[in-house]
Amino acid sequence: MGIDLGREAAPDATTLLKFRRVLQERHLTEAIFATINAHLAAKGLMLRQGTVVDATLIAAPSSTKNRTRSRDPEMHQTRKGNQWYFGMKAHIGVDADSGLVHTVVGTAANVSDVTQASQLLHGEERDVFADAGYQGVDKRKEVQGKDVKWHVAMRPGKRRALDTKSPMGAVLAELERIKASIRAKAEHPFHIVKNLFGYRKTRYRGLAKNTAQLMTLFALANVWLARKWMLNNDTRSASAA
Template sequence: MKQADLGLNLSTKRTRKREFLEQMDRVVPWAALVELVSPYAPDGRRGRPPFSMQTMLRIHFMQQWFTLSDPAMEESLHDVPLFREFAQLDNWDTRLPDETTILRFRRLLERHKLAEQILGVVNELLREKGLLLRTGTVVDATLIAAPSSTKNSKGERDPEMHQSKKGNQWYFGMKAHIGVDAESGLVHTVRGTAGNVSDVVEATTLLHGDETEAWGDAGYQGAHKRPDAKEGVRWNVAMRPGKRAKLDSNNKLDQLVNQLEKIKASIRAKVEHPFRVIKRQFGHVKVRYRGLKKNTAQLFTLFALSNLWMARHELMEARA
Protein backbone atom coordinates (compact mmCIF):
# COMPACT_ATOMS: atom_id res chain seq x y z
CA MET A 1 0.00 0.00 0.00
CA LYS A 2 1.18 3.52 -0.71
CA GLN A 3 1.62 6.05 2.08
CA ALA A 4 -1.32 8.41 2.60
CA ASP A 5 -0.22 11.78 1.24
CA LEU A 6 -1.70 14.01 3.95
CA GLY A 7 1.35 15.99 4.95
CA LEU A 8 0.83 14.82 8.53
CA ASN A 9 2.45 11.38 8.58
CA LEU A 10 5.81 12.07 10.21
CA SER A 11 6.33 8.60 11.68
CA THR A 12 8.73 6.15 10.06
CA LYS A 13 7.90 3.24 12.39
CA ARG A 14 6.23 0.23 10.79
CA THR A 15 3.59 -0.61 13.35
CA ARG A 16 2.08 -4.05 13.86
CA LYS A 17 -1.26 -2.73 12.61
CA ARG A 18 0.35 -1.54 9.36
CA GLU A 19 2.19 -4.83 8.93
CA PHE A 20 -1.05 -6.72 9.50
CA LEU A 21 -3.01 -4.68 6.94
CA GLU A 22 -0.24 -4.92 4.36
CA GLN A 23 -0.14 -8.70 4.71
CA MET A 24 -3.92 -9.04 4.43
CA ASP A 25 -3.98 -6.67 1.47
CA ARG A 26 -1.66 -9.08 -0.34
CA VAL A 27 -3.58 -12.29 0.39
CA VAL A 28 -7.25 -11.26 0.13
CA PRO A 29 -8.57 -12.14 -3.37
CA TRP A 30 -10.00 -8.67 -3.99
CA ALA A 31 -10.82 -9.15 -7.68
CA ALA A 32 -12.80 -12.35 -7.07
CA LEU A 33 -14.70 -10.82 -4.13
CA VAL A 34 -15.54 -7.64 -6.05
CA GLU A 35 -16.84 -9.81 -8.89
CA LEU A 36 -19.01 -11.68 -6.37
CA VAL A 37 -20.54 -8.56 -4.78
CA SER A 38 -20.78 -6.18 -7.77
CA PRO A 39 -24.01 -7.64 -9.27
CA TYR A 40 -25.84 -6.58 -6.08
CA ALA A 41 -24.32 -3.09 -5.86
CA PRO A 42 -26.62 -0.02 -5.99
CA ASP A 43 -26.87 1.53 -9.45
CA GLY A 44 -26.26 5.07 -8.16
CA ARG A 45 -29.14 6.63 -10.07
CA ARG A 46 -30.48 8.28 -6.94
CA GLY A 47 -28.71 10.02 -4.09
CA ARG A 48 -24.97 10.39 -3.69
CA PRO A 49 -22.56 8.50 -5.96
CA PRO A 50 -21.88 5.05 -4.47
CA PHE A 51 -18.46 4.05 -3.19
CA SER A 52 -16.59 1.31 -5.02
CA MET A 53 -17.31 -2.24 -3.94
CA GLN A 54 -13.66 -2.84 -3.11
CA THR A 55 -13.63 0.17 -0.78
CA MET A 56 -16.74 -1.08 1.02
CA LEU A 57 -15.29 -4.61 1.28
CA ARG A 58 -12.09 -3.23 2.75
CA ILE A 59 -14.06 -1.23 5.31
CA HIS A 60 -16.24 -4.25 6.15
CA PHE A 61 -13.16 -6.43 6.69
CA MET A 62 -11.52 -3.81 8.92
CA GLN A 63 -14.65 -3.94 11.09
CA GLN A 64 -14.06 -7.67 11.59
CA TRP A 65 -10.32 -7.37 12.20
CA PHE A 66 -10.55 -4.53 14.74
CA THR A 67 -13.99 -5.20 16.32
CA LEU A 68 -15.53 -1.91 15.15
CA SER A 69 -19.24 -1.12 15.08
CA ASP A 70 -20.68 0.96 12.22
CA PRO A 71 -20.39 4.30 14.11
CA ALA A 72 -16.90 3.38 15.38
CA MET A 73 -15.80 2.49 11.83
CA GLU A 74 -16.97 5.87 10.53
CA GLU A 75 -15.06 7.69 13.27
CA SER A 76 -11.95 5.57 12.67
CA LEU A 77 -11.95 6.52 8.99
CA HIS A 78 -11.85 10.17 10.06
CA ASP A 79 -9.29 9.65 12.83
CA VAL A 80 -6.88 7.01 11.49
CA PRO A 81 -4.97 7.79 8.25
CA LEU A 82 -3.88 4.15 7.98
CA PHE A 83 -7.51 3.01 7.76
CA ARG A 84 -8.28 5.55 5.02
CA GLU A 85 -5.19 4.38 3.17
CA PHE A 86 -6.25 0.73 3.36
CA ALA A 87 -9.78 1.64 2.20
CA GLN A 88 -8.26 3.54 -0.76
CA LEU A 89 -9.73 6.81 0.52
CA ASP A 90 -6.40 8.51 1.20
CA ASN A 91 -6.89 11.77 -0.69
CA TRP A 92 -7.47 14.71 1.62
CA ASP A 93 -10.63 15.86 -0.18
CA THR A 94 -12.16 12.38 -0.63
CA ARG A 95 -15.69 11.88 0.74
CA LEU A 96 -15.81 9.23 3.48
CA PRO A 97 -18.62 6.72 4.05
CA ASP A 98 -20.88 7.44 7.01
CA GLU A 99 -22.24 4.81 9.38
CA THR A 100 -25.49 4.49 7.37
CA THR A 101 -23.54 3.64 4.21
CA ILE A 102 -21.50 1.06 6.13
CA LEU A 103 -24.70 -0.40 7.63
CA ARG A 104 -26.38 -0.67 4.22
CA PHE A 105 -23.42 -2.54 2.77
CA ARG A 106 -23.50 -5.05 5.63
CA ARG A 107 -27.23 -5.56 5.12
CA LEU A 108 -26.63 -6.07 1.39
CA LEU A 109 -24.26 -8.93 2.24
CA GLU A 110 -26.80 -10.40 4.66
CA ARG A 111 -29.78 -10.03 2.31
CA HIS A 112 -28.10 -11.88 -0.56
CA LYS A 113 -26.25 -14.40 1.69
CA LEU A 114 -22.92 -13.20 0.35
CA ALA A 115 -20.94 -13.82 3.55
CA GLU A 116 -21.26 -17.58 3.04
CA GLN A 117 -20.17 -17.14 -0.57
CA ILE A 118 -17.16 -15.08 0.56
CA LEU A 119 -15.99 -18.12 2.54
CA GLY A 120 -16.52 -20.21 -0.60
CA VAL A 121 -14.43 -17.85 -2.75
CA VAL A 122 -11.61 -17.84 -0.19
CA ASN A 123 -11.64 -21.64 0.10
CA GLU A 124 -11.58 -22.04 -3.67
CA LEU A 125 -8.41 -19.94 -3.73
CA LEU A 126 -6.89 -22.11 -1.00
CA ARG A 127 -7.80 -25.29 -2.87
CA GLU A 128 -6.16 -23.97 -6.03
CA LYS A 129 -2.98 -23.36 -4.02
CA GLY A 130 -3.12 -26.87 -2.57
CA LEU A 131 -3.68 -25.61 0.98
CA LEU A 132 -7.18 -26.95 1.63
CA LEU A 133 -7.38 -30.73 1.31
CA ARG A 134 -10.43 -32.96 1.57
CA THR A 135 -9.10 -36.04 3.34
CA GLY A 136 -10.65 -35.65 6.78
CA THR A 137 -12.60 -33.23 8.97
CA VAL A 138 -12.21 -32.14 12.59
CA VAL A 139 -15.37 -30.69 14.17
CA ASP A 140 -15.86 -28.55 17.24
CA ALA A 141 -17.96 -25.71 18.64
CA THR A 142 -17.34 -22.67 20.80
CA LEU A 143 -19.65 -20.44 22.81
CA ILE A 144 -19.91 -16.76 21.86
CA ALA A 145 -21.40 -14.63 24.62
CA ALA A 146 -24.43 -12.39 24.12
CA PRO A 147 -25.60 -9.54 26.38
CA SER A 148 -27.70 -10.99 29.19
CA SER A 149 -29.02 -7.58 30.27
CA THR A 150 -32.72 -6.75 29.87
CA LYS A 151 -32.11 -2.99 29.99
CA ASN A 152 -33.33 -2.34 26.46
CA SER A 153 -36.46 -1.04 24.74
CA LYS A 154 -38.20 -4.45 24.85
CA GLY A 155 -37.01 -5.34 28.34
CA GLU A 156 -35.88 -8.82 27.29
CA ARG A 157 -32.80 -10.78 26.29
CA ASP A 158 -32.28 -11.84 22.70
CA PRO A 159 -34.90 -14.62 22.25
CA GLU A 160 -32.72 -16.44 19.69
CA MET A 161 -29.84 -16.82 22.15
CA HIS A 162 -29.91 -19.35 24.99
CA GLN A 163 -28.22 -20.44 28.18
CA SER A 164 -25.68 -23.26 28.10
CA LYS A 165 -23.70 -24.95 30.84
CA LYS A 166 -20.03 -25.78 30.37
CA GLY A 167 -18.47 -27.48 33.35
CA ASN A 168 -19.93 -25.70 36.36
CA GLN A 169 -20.30 -22.35 34.57
CA TRP A 170 -23.43 -21.05 32.83
CA TYR A 171 -23.15 -19.00 29.64
CA PHE A 172 -25.70 -17.05 27.60
CA GLY A 173 -25.26 -16.65 23.86
CA MET A 174 -24.79 -18.68 20.68
CA LYS A 175 -22.55 -21.46 19.43
CA ALA A 176 -20.23 -21.36 16.44
CA HIS A 177 -19.87 -24.87 15.00
CA ILE A 178 -17.08 -25.44 12.48
CA GLY A 179 -15.61 -28.21 10.38
CA VAL A 180 -11.93 -27.82 9.55
CA ASP A 181 -9.54 -29.66 7.25
CA ALA A 182 -7.69 -32.26 9.30
CA GLU A 183 -4.42 -31.57 7.48
CA SER A 184 -4.27 -27.76 7.31
CA GLY A 185 -6.69 -26.68 10.06
CA LEU A 186 -8.53 -24.36 7.63
CA VAL A 187 -12.29 -23.93 8.05
CA HIS A 188 -14.55 -25.29 5.32
CA THR A 189 -17.98 -25.33 7.04
CA VAL A 190 -19.63 -22.96 9.54
CA ARG A 191 -22.92 -23.24 11.42
CA GLY A 192 -24.45 -20.87 13.97
CA THR A 193 -26.98 -22.07 16.56
CA ALA A 194 -28.38 -21.08 19.94
CA GLY A 195 -26.09 -21.84 22.87
CA ASN A 196 -28.15 -24.80 24.13
CA VAL A 197 -27.84 -26.88 20.92
CA SER A 198 -25.77 -29.99 21.61
CA ASP A 199 -22.53 -30.34 19.64
CA VAL A 200 -23.40 -33.81 18.35
CA VAL A 201 -26.64 -32.54 16.75
CA GLU A 202 -24.60 -30.52 14.25
CA ALA A 203 -21.92 -33.17 13.68
CA THR A 204 -23.07 -34.35 10.24
CA THR A 205 -23.81 -30.83 8.96
CA LEU A 206 -20.14 -29.92 9.45
CA LEU A 207 -18.89 -32.54 6.99
CA HIS A 208 -18.22 -31.52 3.36
CA GLY A 209 -19.13 -35.00 2.05
CA ASP A 210 -15.84 -36.20 0.58
CA GLU A 211 -14.06 -37.20 3.77
CA THR A 212 -13.73 -40.73 5.11
CA GLU A 213 -12.44 -39.77 8.57
CA ALA A 214 -13.87 -37.36 11.12
CA TRP A 215 -12.58 -36.33 14.54
CA GLY A 216 -14.34 -34.74 17.50
CA ASP A 217 -14.07 -34.36 21.25
CA ALA A 218 -16.17 -36.28 23.78
CA GLY A 219 -19.18 -34.06 23.02
CA TYR A 220 -19.58 -35.96 19.72
CA GLN A 221 -20.03 -39.39 21.31
CA GLY A 222 -22.66 -41.29 19.30
CA ALA A 223 -22.30 -39.17 16.14
CA HIS A 224 -22.06 -42.31 13.99
CA LYS A 225 -25.36 -43.64 15.39
CA ARG A 226 -27.50 -40.61 14.59
CA PRO A 227 -30.22 -40.92 11.89
CA ASP A 228 -28.48 -38.33 9.70
CA ALA A 229 -25.03 -39.97 9.97
CA LYS A 230 -23.24 -40.35 6.62
CA GLU A 231 -22.15 -43.76 5.41
CA GLY A 232 -18.46 -44.30 4.77
CA VAL A 233 -17.31 -41.82 7.43
CA ARG A 234 -15.43 -43.23 10.42
CA TRP A 235 -15.76 -41.12 13.55
CA ASN A 236 -12.71 -40.87 15.83
CA VAL A 237 -14.23 -39.43 18.98
CA ALA A 238 -12.39 -38.78 22.22
CA MET A 239 -13.01 -40.96 25.23
CA ARG A 240 -14.95 -39.29 28.02
CA PRO A 241 -12.55 -37.74 30.58
CA GLY A 242 -13.93 -39.76 33.49
CA LYS A 243 -13.47 -43.03 31.65
CA ARG A 244 -9.96 -42.11 30.51
CA ALA A 245 -8.97 -41.22 34.06
CA LYS A 246 -9.71 -44.80 35.10
CA LEU A 247 -7.15 -46.27 32.67
CA ASP A 248 -4.45 -48.27 34.43
CA SER A 249 -1.00 -46.91 33.58
CA ASN A 250 0.51 -50.32 34.39
CA ASN A 251 -1.76 -52.20 32.00
CA LYS A 252 -0.28 -52.53 28.48
CA LEU A 253 -3.69 -52.46 26.79
CA ASP A 254 -4.68 -49.32 28.70
CA GLN A 255 -1.34 -47.77 27.76
CA LEU A 256 -2.12 -48.34 24.08
CA VAL A 257 -5.58 -46.86 24.52
CA ASN A 258 -4.07 -43.78 26.19
CA GLN A 259 -1.54 -43.38 23.36
CA LEU A 260 -4.38 -43.58 20.83
CA GLU A 261 -6.23 -40.84 22.72
CA LYS A 262 -3.13 -38.65 22.57
CA ILE A 263 -2.89 -39.13 18.79
CA LYS A 264 -6.55 -38.23 18.35
CA ALA A 265 -6.06 -35.16 20.56
CA SER A 266 -3.10 -33.99 18.43
CA ILE A 267 -5.29 -34.10 15.32
CA ARG A 268 -8.23 -32.40 17.07
CA ALA A 269 -5.95 -29.59 18.22
CA LYS A 270 -6.06 -28.06 14.72
CA VAL A 271 -9.70 -27.07 15.22
CA GLU A 272 -8.71 -24.73 18.06
CA HIS A 273 -6.55 -22.52 15.81
CA PRO A 274 -9.43 -20.77 13.96
CA PHE A 275 -11.18 -20.14 17.29
CA ARG A 276 -7.99 -18.57 18.64
CA VAL A 277 -7.69 -16.31 15.59
CA ILE A 278 -11.23 -14.91 15.69
CA LYS A 279 -11.28 -14.55 19.48
CA ARG A 280 -7.72 -13.39 20.23
CA GLN A 281 -6.44 -11.98 16.95
CA PHE A 282 -9.73 -10.38 15.82
CA GLY A 283 -11.26 -9.89 19.29
CA HIS A 284 -14.63 -11.50 18.55
CA VAL A 285 -15.68 -12.67 22.02
CA LYS A 286 -19.24 -11.26 22.05
CA VAL A 287 -21.99 -11.17 19.47
CA ARG A 288 -22.47 -7.74 17.88
CA TYR A 289 -26.08 -8.00 16.68
CA ARG A 290 -29.44 -9.38 17.79
CA GLY A 291 -30.55 -12.63 16.23
CA LEU A 292 -28.75 -15.66 14.86
CA LYS A 293 -28.96 -14.73 11.18
CA LYS A 294 -26.87 -11.56 11.40
CA ASN A 295 -24.34 -13.08 13.77
CA THR A 296 -23.96 -16.24 11.71
CA ALA A 297 -23.32 -14.13 8.60
CA GLN A 298 -20.56 -12.37 10.52
CA LEU A 299 -19.08 -15.76 11.50
CA PHE A 300 -18.78 -16.75 7.83
CA THR A 301 -16.78 -13.59 7.14
CA LEU A 302 -14.63 -14.00 10.25
CA PHE A 303 -13.67 -17.58 9.44
CA ALA A 304 -12.97 -16.69 5.80
CA LEU A 305 -10.57 -14.01 7.03
CA SER A 306 -9.08 -16.38 9.62
CA ASN A 307 -8.31 -18.86 6.82
CA LEU A 308 -6.44 -16.15 4.92
CA TRP A 309 -4.58 -15.11 8.07
CA MET A 310 -3.48 -18.67 8.90
CA ALA A 311 -2.38 -19.33 5.30
CA ARG A 312 -0.90 -15.88 4.67
CA HIS A 313 2.75 -16.98 4.55
CA GLU A 314 2.09 -19.71 1.98
CA LEU A 315 -0.10 -17.37 -0.10
CA MET A 316 2.52 -14.60 -0.09
CA GLU A 317 5.25 -17.07 -1.07
CA ALA A 318 3.05 -18.32 -3.92
CA ARG A 319 2.50 -14.76 -5.15
CA ALA A 320 6.22 -13.96 -4.90
Protein backbone atom coordinates in the same frame (compact mmCIF):
# COMPACT_ATOMS: atom_id res chain seq x y z
CA MET B 1 -15.40 -1.83 -2.53
CA GLY B 2 -14.02 1.06 -4.58
CA ILE B 3 -13.49 3.36 -1.59
CA ASP B 4 -10.21 5.28 -1.49
CA LEU B 5 -9.85 6.39 2.14
CA GLY B 6 -6.91 8.59 1.11
CA ARG B 7 -9.20 10.76 -1.02
CA GLU B 8 -12.62 10.50 0.58
CA ALA B 9 -14.15 10.08 4.02
CA ALA B 10 -15.06 6.71 5.44
CA PRO B 11 -18.72 5.74 4.87
CA ASP B 12 -21.08 6.82 7.63
CA ALA B 13 -22.82 4.36 9.97
CA THR B 14 -26.03 4.29 7.90
CA THR B 15 -24.15 3.34 4.73
CA LEU B 16 -22.28 0.58 6.54
CA LEU B 17 -25.53 -0.71 8.04
CA LYS B 18 -27.17 -0.89 4.60
CA PHE B 19 -24.12 -2.62 3.18
CA ARG B 20 -24.15 -5.20 5.97
CA ARG B 21 -27.83 -5.88 5.32
CA VAL B 22 -27.13 -6.46 1.63
CA LEU B 23 -24.40 -8.96 2.57
CA GLN B 24 -26.78 -10.81 4.88
CA GLU B 25 -29.92 -10.77 2.72
CA ARG B 26 -28.11 -11.92 -0.42
CA HIS B 27 -25.98 -14.48 1.46
CA LEU B 28 -22.83 -12.77 0.22
CA THR B 29 -20.79 -13.62 3.32
CA GLU B 30 -21.31 -17.30 2.48
CA ALA B 31 -20.13 -16.49 -1.05
CA ILE B 32 -17.02 -14.73 0.31
CA PHE B 33 -16.27 -17.72 2.55
CA ALA B 34 -16.77 -20.19 -0.33
CA THR B 35 -14.68 -18.12 -2.77
CA ILE B 36 -11.71 -17.87 -0.42
CA ASN B 37 -11.89 -21.59 0.34
CA ALA B 38 -12.13 -22.46 -3.35
CA HIS B 39 -8.97 -20.42 -3.99
CA LEU B 40 -7.11 -22.12 -1.13
CA ALA B 41 -8.31 -25.54 -2.28
CA ALA B 42 -7.13 -24.82 -5.82
CA LYS B 43 -3.69 -24.11 -4.38
CA GLY B 44 -3.69 -27.53 -2.71
CA LEU B 45 -4.14 -26.32 0.87
CA MET B 46 -7.27 -28.39 1.61
CA LEU B 47 -6.72 -32.13 1.26
CA ARG B 48 -10.35 -32.91 2.20
CA GLN B 49 -9.73 -36.47 3.43
CA GLY B 50 -10.23 -35.70 7.11
CA THR B 51 -12.39 -33.31 9.11
CA VAL B 52 -12.26 -32.10 12.71
CA VAL B 53 -15.58 -30.91 14.15
CA ASP B 54 -15.81 -28.60 17.14
CA ALA B 55 -17.86 -25.77 18.61
CA THR B 56 -17.27 -22.73 20.80
CA LEU B 57 -19.58 -20.53 22.84
CA ILE B 58 -19.89 -16.85 21.96
CA ALA B 59 -21.49 -14.65 24.57
CA ALA B 60 -24.38 -12.32 23.78
CA PRO B 61 -25.38 -9.20 25.75
CA SER B 62 -27.69 -10.30 28.56
CA SER B 63 -28.75 -6.78 29.45
CA THR B 64 -32.43 -5.82 29.09
CA LYS B 65 -31.66 -2.10 28.96
CA ASN B 66 -32.82 -1.69 25.38
CA ARG B 67 -35.88 -0.56 23.44
CA THR B 68 -37.77 -3.85 23.90
CA ARG B 69 -36.45 -4.40 27.45
CA SER B 70 -35.63 -8.01 26.62
CA ARG B 71 -32.69 -10.21 25.83
CA ASP B 72 -32.15 -11.45 22.28
CA PRO B 73 -34.92 -14.09 21.87
CA GLU B 74 -32.77 -16.14 19.44
CA MET B 75 -29.98 -16.54 21.98
CA HIS B 76 -30.20 -19.00 24.85
CA GLN B 77 -28.31 -19.98 27.95
CA THR B 78 -26.41 -23.18 28.56
CA ARG B 79 -24.18 -24.58 31.25
CA LYS B 80 -20.57 -25.59 30.69
CA GLY B 81 -19.05 -27.16 33.75
CA ASN B 82 -20.38 -25.20 36.70
CA GLN B 83 -20.84 -21.94 34.80
CA TRP B 84 -23.82 -20.65 32.83
CA TYR B 85 -23.42 -18.84 29.50
CA PHE B 86 -25.91 -16.83 27.44
CA GLY B 87 -25.39 -16.50 23.71
CA MET B 88 -24.75 -18.65 20.64
CA LYS B 89 -22.45 -21.37 19.37
CA ALA B 90 -20.15 -21.36 16.38
CA HIS B 91 -19.84 -24.91 15.01
CA ILE B 92 -17.03 -25.51 12.53
CA GLY B 93 -15.69 -28.26 10.30
CA VAL B 94 -11.92 -28.03 9.87
CA ASP B 95 -9.61 -29.73 7.38
CA ALA B 96 -7.63 -32.20 9.49
CA ASP B 97 -4.40 -31.59 7.59
CA SER B 98 -4.26 -27.83 6.96
CA GLY B 99 -6.43 -26.63 9.85
CA LEU B 100 -8.50 -24.46 7.49
CA VAL B 101 -12.23 -24.07 8.17
CA HIS B 102 -14.45 -25.45 5.43
CA THR B 103 -17.89 -25.26 7.13
CA VAL B 104 -19.50 -22.85 9.62
CA VAL B 105 -22.88 -23.23 11.35
CA GLY B 106 -24.34 -20.84 13.91
CA THR B 107 -26.89 -21.94 16.52
CA ALA B 108 -28.21 -20.89 19.90
CA ALA B 109 -25.93 -21.82 22.80
CA ASN B 110 -28.24 -24.57 24.11
CA VAL B 111 -28.02 -26.63 20.91
CA SER B 112 -26.02 -29.81 21.51
CA ASP B 113 -22.78 -30.13 19.55
CA VAL B 114 -23.56 -33.66 18.39
CA THR B 115 -26.78 -32.59 16.64
CA GLN B 116 -24.81 -30.40 14.22
CA ALA B 117 -22.06 -32.90 13.38
CA SER B 118 -23.56 -34.05 10.08
CA GLN B 119 -23.85 -30.45 8.83
CA LEU B 120 -20.12 -29.90 9.37
CA LEU B 121 -19.06 -32.53 6.84
CA HIS B 122 -18.33 -31.65 3.21
CA GLY B 123 -18.96 -35.20 2.00
CA GLU B 124 -15.51 -36.13 0.75
CA GLU B 125 -13.80 -36.94 4.05
CA ARG B 126 -13.03 -40.48 5.18
CA ASP B 127 -12.24 -39.74 8.83
CA VAL B 128 -13.86 -37.35 11.31
CA PHE B 129 -12.29 -36.36 14.63
CA ALA B 130 -14.32 -34.98 17.55
CA ASP B 131 -14.09 -34.44 21.29
CA ALA B 132 -16.05 -36.34 23.92
CA GLY B 133 -19.08 -34.09 23.46
CA TYR B 134 -19.83 -35.97 20.23
CA GLN B 135 -20.14 -39.39 21.89
CA GLY B 136 -22.77 -41.50 20.11
CA VAL B 137 -22.65 -39.45 16.90
CA ASP B 138 -22.17 -42.57 14.76
CA LYS B 139 -25.56 -43.87 15.93
CA ARG B 140 -27.52 -40.76 14.99
CA LYS B 141 -29.99 -41.04 12.11
CA GLU B 142 -28.64 -38.07 10.16
CA VAL B 143 -25.14 -39.58 9.81
CA GLN B 144 -26.28 -43.03 8.74
CA GLY B 145 -25.19 -43.80 5.20
CA LYS B 146 -22.17 -41.48 5.38
CA ASP B 147 -19.05 -43.44 4.51
CA VAL B 148 -16.81 -41.98 7.24
CA LYS B 149 -15.05 -43.31 10.31
CA TRP B 150 -15.67 -41.36 13.51
CA HIS B 151 -12.76 -40.88 15.92
CA VAL B 152 -14.40 -39.53 19.08
CA ALA B 153 -12.43 -38.88 22.26
CA MET B 154 -13.01 -40.92 25.39
CA ARG B 155 -14.86 -39.25 28.19
CA PRO B 156 -12.34 -37.65 30.59
CA GLY B 157 -13.24 -39.94 33.49
CA LYS B 158 -12.77 -43.06 31.40
CA ARG B 159 -9.44 -41.82 30.07
CA ARG B 160 -8.16 -41.05 33.57
CA ALA B 161 -9.09 -44.60 34.61
CA LEU B 162 -6.85 -46.18 31.94
CA ASP B 163 -4.11 -48.39 33.33
CA THR B 164 -1.20 -47.06 31.31
CA LYS B 165 1.13 -49.67 32.83
CA SER B 166 -0.68 -52.42 30.97
CA PRO B 167 0.01 -52.93 27.23
CA MET B 168 -3.61 -52.29 26.23
CA GLY B 169 -3.93 -49.25 28.49
CA ALA B 170 -0.72 -47.78 27.10
CA VAL B 171 -1.91 -48.27 23.51
CA LEU B 172 -5.30 -46.67 24.24
CA ALA B 173 -3.66 -43.73 26.01
CA GLU B 174 -1.33 -43.15 23.06
CA LEU B 175 -4.27 -43.37 20.64
CA GLU B 176 -6.12 -40.71 22.64
CA ARG B 177 -3.03 -38.50 22.58
CA ILE B 178 -2.79 -38.77 18.79
CA LYS B 179 -6.49 -38.00 18.35
CA ALA B 180 -6.13 -34.97 20.64
CA SER B 181 -3.22 -33.63 18.56
CA ILE B 182 -5.39 -33.78 15.44
CA ARG B 183 -8.40 -32.21 17.16
CA ALA B 184 -6.18 -29.31 18.25
CA LYS B 185 -6.32 -28.06 14.64
CA ALA B 186 -9.83 -26.76 15.35
CA GLU B 187 -8.59 -24.59 18.22
CA HIS B 188 -6.43 -22.43 15.95
CA PRO B 189 -9.33 -20.77 14.04
CA PHE B 190 -11.16 -20.16 17.32
CA HIS B 191 -8.02 -18.51 18.74
CA ILE B 192 -7.73 -16.22 15.71
CA VAL B 193 -11.38 -15.17 15.72
CA LYS B 194 -11.64 -14.68 19.49
CA ASN B 195 -8.19 -13.44 20.47
CA LEU B 196 -6.66 -11.84 17.37
CA PHE B 197 -9.91 -10.44 15.92
CA GLY B 198 -11.42 -9.77 19.36
CA TYR B 199 -14.74 -11.45 18.59
CA ARG B 200 -15.77 -12.66 22.05
CA LYS B 201 -19.31 -11.29 22.11
CA THR B 202 -22.03 -11.03 19.49
CA ARG B 203 -22.52 -7.54 18.05
CA TYR B 204 -26.02 -7.82 16.64
CA ARG B 205 -29.39 -9.25 17.57
CA GLY B 206 -30.47 -12.48 15.89
CA LEU B 207 -28.65 -15.59 14.73
CA ALA B 208 -28.72 -14.72 11.02
CA LYS B 209 -26.78 -11.45 11.42
CA ASN B 210 -24.20 -12.95 13.74
CA THR B 211 -23.76 -16.10 11.66
CA ALA B 212 -23.19 -13.93 8.58
CA GLN B 213 -20.41 -12.14 10.44
CA LEU B 214 -18.93 -15.46 11.55
CA MET B 215 -18.69 -16.49 7.90
CA THR B 216 -16.56 -13.43 7.17
CA LEU B 217 -14.44 -13.87 10.29
CA PHE B 218 -13.62 -17.51 9.61
CA ALA B 219 -12.89 -16.71 5.95
CA LEU B 220 -10.36 -14.13 7.16
CA ALA B 221 -9.04 -16.64 9.71
CA ASN B 222 -8.32 -19.02 6.83
CA VAL B 223 -6.39 -16.29 5.04
CA TRP B 224 -4.44 -15.64 8.24
CA LEU B 225 -3.65 -19.35 8.68
CA ALA B 226 -2.51 -19.63 5.06
CA ARG B 227 -0.59 -16.33 5.02
CA LYS B 228 2.92 -17.83 5.32
CA TRP B 229 2.30 -20.29 2.52
CA MET B 230 0.84 -17.57 0.29
CA LEU B 231 3.72 -15.18 0.97
CA ASN B 232 6.30 -17.89 0.29
CA ASN B 233 4.45 -18.90 -2.88
CA ASP B 234 4.33 -15.29 -4.11
CA THR B 235 8.06 -14.94 -3.39
CA ARG B 236 8.86 -18.09 -5.36
CA SER B 237 6.68 -16.88 -8.26
CA ALA B 238 8.42 -13.50 -8.30
CA SER B 239 11.86 -15.14 -8.24
CA ALA B 240 10.92 -17.42 -11.14
CA ALA B 241 9.70 -14.44 -13.16
